[in-house]
Every structure is written in structure tokens, then in C-alpha cells.
Amino acid sequence: MGSVLRWIIRRDLLLALRQRTDVLTTVVFFVIVVSLFPLGVGPEMEKLRPLAAGVLWVAALLASMLSLGRLFAADYADGTLEQMLIAPQPLSLLVLGKIIGHWLVSGLPLVVIAPILGIQYDLTGEPLWVLLVSLLIGTPILSAIGAVGAALTLGLRGGGVLIALLVLPLYVPVIIFGAGAVEASASGIGPEGHLSLLAAFLMLSLVVGPLASATALRISVE
């Protein structure tokens, strides 16, 4: 069972490597959105510093969400998805592989870039570390829950905006605990509580996400 998981992740990474622009556009979108806020809100650090965690989290959320449409679309178009549906391995396992592949391609680069952007917002020391850790735990949740939305809207017109409408309300707890962890660290309360809850949500979403996505895929592909 482990080998099919590794195979799916390797395949997704190989395909992503051949089309590096997809990875880069996600990261560039993240950087642009984070850079837009000071232009809109004003450049004073006193105004930007309290916003840092929230802005970075919302931008990561939007960037991760924009790449969700590509999760199943390419496989659906060339028939690979149907092969996955009739494969002997459980579909939720295959979907878990796709979720992990999506996170490696669209979530992990954001985690790597985030500290640099955090410094732009004058985040230093422990809050910056907590931001990194919260994004590290939180971005896989975004991929897992997003996969449900991507599976439900497979092949529909309406596309990216419809996924956003479906998935953003479900993202609310993730952003509350993710950004809240950084705030808790900055205010001295300590981020352990928030990060623990975030990790619990990660465990829950890694179980529920693939199962719900598998059901949704069977519904969407018939």
C-alpha cells in the first residue's frame, strides 16, 4: 500500500517539475498579495506589525486555493482519474497521495518563502518561528479540505470562484488557529494551545478529506 502512495506522489511531482510555471505562479501570487497590503493600508510598521500574521495567512490560503482547480483536472482530462477509480487500491489512499503531492507543490514553497515575507512585516524571533510552524501544519489542511471542493466541482464551469465559495467557509478554523498562534506567541501567552489544536485539525482533515474527496470523485465522474 505504501508503494502506490509513493508512486502517486512521485508522479505528481514529476508532472509538476515538467511544468514549473504552476509552482512559481503560486509562490509569486503569494508574494504579490502580501506586498499589496502595505500599499493599501499604509507603510507604517505600527499598523502592519499587528496585521502580519493575518495577512500572511490569508495570502497563503488564497494562493493554495487558486491551485486547487488543477488538482484533479489534468487527470480527469486524459482519463487517468477513471483508471484511479477502478484501481484495486482504495480511492481515498490515491486521493491522499494527490493531496500530499499538491501540498509539496503548492503549500511547501509558501512555507519556505513565508519567513522572508514575515521579516518584511517586522516579525522576528519566536513569532516568526511560530508563523513558520503554523503554516507548516496548516497548509496540508488547506490541501486536504480543498481536495473536497476540487472533487465536487470537477468539470463544472464556474471554476475557481465556485471552489473558493465552497471551501473558504471550511478554512475558517484553520486561519483562526494559524494566525492566532502567531498572535498568542507575540502577546506572550504561548502558541502551544493553538498549534496543538491546529495539529488535531490536521489529523482530522487527513482522515476526512480523502474519504470525502473519494466520495465526491465517484459522484462527479459517475
Add this chain to the structure above:
Amino acid sequence: MPSTPFNWFKYSSPATFYGLAGKLLPWFAIGSLGLFAAALYVGFFLAPTDFQQGESYRVIFIHVAAAWMSMFLYLLMAGYAALGLIFNTRLSAMMAQAIAPTGALFTFIALWTGALWGRPTWGTYWVWDARLTSELILLFLYVGFIALQASIEDPRRADRAGAVLAIVGAINVPIIYFSVQWWNTLHQGASVSLTRAPSMASIMLTGMLLMVFACWFYAIAVVLMRVRAIILERERSAAWVSDRLAGEQP
């Protein structure tokens, strides 16, 4: 002579339920009108003026009822959707589809009347307090459900996809509520509680309960009416539809 028990499951077919809904509908409609009249009478004339808030507190009668309805209707919608997904019954999915707009309406009414109440009492139309934020997210969940079903052309695929979404949303609603509550208490945000229940006179409680029953009767009547329309639309190629419509021609 042993009598066979009544088979309630015969109403799980759209054709028979259409007739049952049509018979029940007028009772619920008239009942809701009567209950609304009674509730409004209690709310406006019998309930005394609040010593702290004056007359503006009277919006509680519609606001609380609408908020309760919005939450319960979401659970009901998710329940029907789950039934439709598990047992593959068309009518359950049609009921879920019929409940969604009414649920969204009650959520909107709760938010709107809450804002109108907030202005004279808190001085602001909106705060990002736990209840308001999670009620707003509930509105987005309803809208997402309606949007997803509207964007899928095949009705059975729309039923099942909407069911998955409703069930995932139902799991998430308590998570959202508690996460927003914890977020709020950690930030020491709202200092004013939304419920004034402890100091409520019994006449006010009576008015509120009457209003809740009125809203329930209204919701049932409207959902029955809507599901009848959905049944006709989706079963339009069936013989019983053309027979019935021919019979109803003036």
C-alpha cells in the same frame, strides 16, 4: 382479522408526497399566520418596556427565532441530504434542496435584525463576536450549497454533490463555532453578551416561543410549497404529472 400496519414509506415517492404536501400545506400556512399574529401581539402589546433598552429590545422576538431556525434548518437540510445520499432516495434530496433557500433567508434575517438591534444597544451595527462571525459563515455555507447545486446540470449529480458538501459543512459548523469562540475569548473581544435571557420576564419568553413556533410553521409551509414545485419540475416527464396538471386546468 389482523390489519396490515400503515405503510408510511409510500410517501417516499415524489408522486404520493406531492399529494400529501398539498393537503398539509394550507394547515401549516394558516397556523403560521395565526401564530405570527399571536406572537406579534404578545411582542408589541403584552410584553412590558424593558427598563434598560426601552422599546428596541422587541426585535429579540424575531431575531432569536430566526437564529434558532437558521441553525436547525441547516442540520435538517444536512440530514435530508445524508438520507438521500445513503438510501439513494430522490425525495430526500429534493427536500434538502427545498430547505436551503429558507435556511439562508432566516440566517440573513438573524444577521440583519441583529445589526439593527446592535446599533441602539451597542452603538455599532457589527462586531466580530463569536456568534455573529459563525452565523455569517453559516450564511456562506448555505450560499455555497445553493451555488453548487445550481451549477451542476445533471440533477442526480447535483443532489449527491450537494449532499457531500452539506455533510462536510455540518461537521464543520460546531468546529467553526468553538474555534471562533476560543479565538474571541483569547483576544478578550466582545464584552457584551448577546443573550439577555436571565433577566427575561415570562411574558417575553412566551412571546419568543410563540414566534419560534410561528417560524417553524412558516418554514414547513414554505418548504412544502417549494418541494412541490421542485417535484413538478424534476418529474415533469412522468405520466402522473401530466395527468395531475391536466386535472388542475381551469
